[in-house]
Amino acid sequence: MSFKISRRGLLQGGAAIVVGGALQRAGFAAVGAPLEEVGYGQVTLKSAMHLAQYENVRSILMGLSDDSLLMPFRKMAGQDAPGEDIGGWYQYRADYDYKKDDAGLAPSATFGQWVSALSRMYAISGDPALQQRALGLNHLYAKTIATQYYAKNRFPAYCFDKLVCGLMDAHRLAGDADAPAILEQTHKAALPELPGRAIDREAIWRQGKDVSWTWDESYTLPENLYLVSAQMGAEGHVYREMADHYLDDATYFDPLARGENVLGGKHAYSYVNALCSAMQAYITGGSEKHLQAAKNGFDMLLAQSFATGGWGPDELLRKPGSGEVFASLAKSRNSFETPCGSYAHMKLTRYLLRCTRDGRYGDSMERVMYNTVLGAMPLQPDGHAFYYADYHSRAQVDPAANSPEEALGCGGKRAYSSHRWPCCSGSLPQVVADYWINGYFHEPGAVWVNLYLPSTLRWREGSTSIEMEQEGTYPETPEVRLRMKTSQPISFSLKLRIPAWAEGATLQVNGRPVPLRVVSGFATVQRRWKTGDTVKLQLPMRPRLEVLDEAHPETAAVMVGPRVLFALASDQVVTSRNHALNLQQSGLGEWMLQSASGPIRMVPFTAVGSQVYSTYLQVVD
């Protein structure tokens, strides 16, 4: 692994596409039908860190009262609204002023996301309390549906999008038979107050309103509209037409599909999330142009990402070659909008992986999972949420440009946002529930392993039921073990993602070495499987350096396997390339780096706790 490795170099290669065999359907001739997602309930996850996040978001959502959650809808519809006001962004205030007020920015904006997460968690756990909660909230919400809600709302499209998602998930995952009718009423109420087409952020479409009325995200609507149209079959055509209508083609997808980088200056999370709409325009709508737009957009995003996989300092995507991402290391503590950004990123990479069968999208998903959202601080009962990850790791170049943040010195720290119930309190429960569907994919005759997590997958090939148990303490240790249990011997392909960094990976089946041939980031084991068959995969993890951009080859992050190691130091860390690449593991999940000022402990993001850390080091030869 080269030190001065070019990001562009990392992006190329391995572009060959595996054709999906006999099951191609019209519109997907070039790449085969997308891989199928597994059901939330088909996977049992046993990773303690993932389960702790699930338990956190479950207990917070179950702890909120119905009246509190319904309050903004009721107030905005002019109804009685008893109960406790939970405040924060969730609160409705008729006199909200964006220049003065924090509370009241986006009333009820997270409601649909929470109903979605409750439904997903019901599908994961089968806990009837979660199902009752999701259905009960929809039932109460249905009594508040009103066009006024959208007229008084700075984010009519955003709120509508989340409601669509919540109702769709309650219907497909929690058996809410009323959800399609509630969705129909919601759609009817929203239409008069939606812009009718994709409006880019900060474009004025409602006259006489201040700038805070231009922050809506109508360009993210198609994703859930396509999904709901596919879910509802013939009755879904109205949502399908609406989805087609809201594609942000002229200013975003058309130039992206042509390879023009138009990301610079765009709001980070929402425009990455919009790439998921492009992917659904392809998956549901069959549009090759939109697949191209999403692929190009993803590559452009990767080229401006931090080593953690995060992107968009101060919530802005940057122009290539502007040096602004590098400059942010000395200026900004709002480096990556973690829960919303990781939710968008993990969906996007899931869709891209399913459609291209290219493991590099899985590599990227894994990187974002371990280095960002898995280390998010838990959601608090009062709405305090983890929002930005902080990659501050360079001394301010211009000492005259003192900002209050400079008092913290060099280095980052995890902290709660000052906002309560922000956007990120809505996306965290959704991204956490999706850990259950990101690890595996299926197509007839093949199962694809994307994430290495202790877990069990249950599925069927024809009349045969199969259980595959995955064990190991990856990424703490390099070995992954898979054990099969089948109702009868059966032939299928086991596809294993081999991360691009895993040089010298090896594979054994039933104790015998098997040659490992990697095609587009996946190795295949094709055989007749029977109960007791065991696969052992070794993914060696040697320390490597990754630079943020080629103009600053001395500013690098240390990576081991999928994880960045953060130096626990409050001063800028200077070390040599030799020391960095010969980092010594000093315990489980802990390394020691020899720096110019003595030994420094390094840990992954999930272990930084409340300590000050440096994401990027100064690495000199």
Ligand SMILES: [Zn+2]
């Ligand atoms: Zn957010």
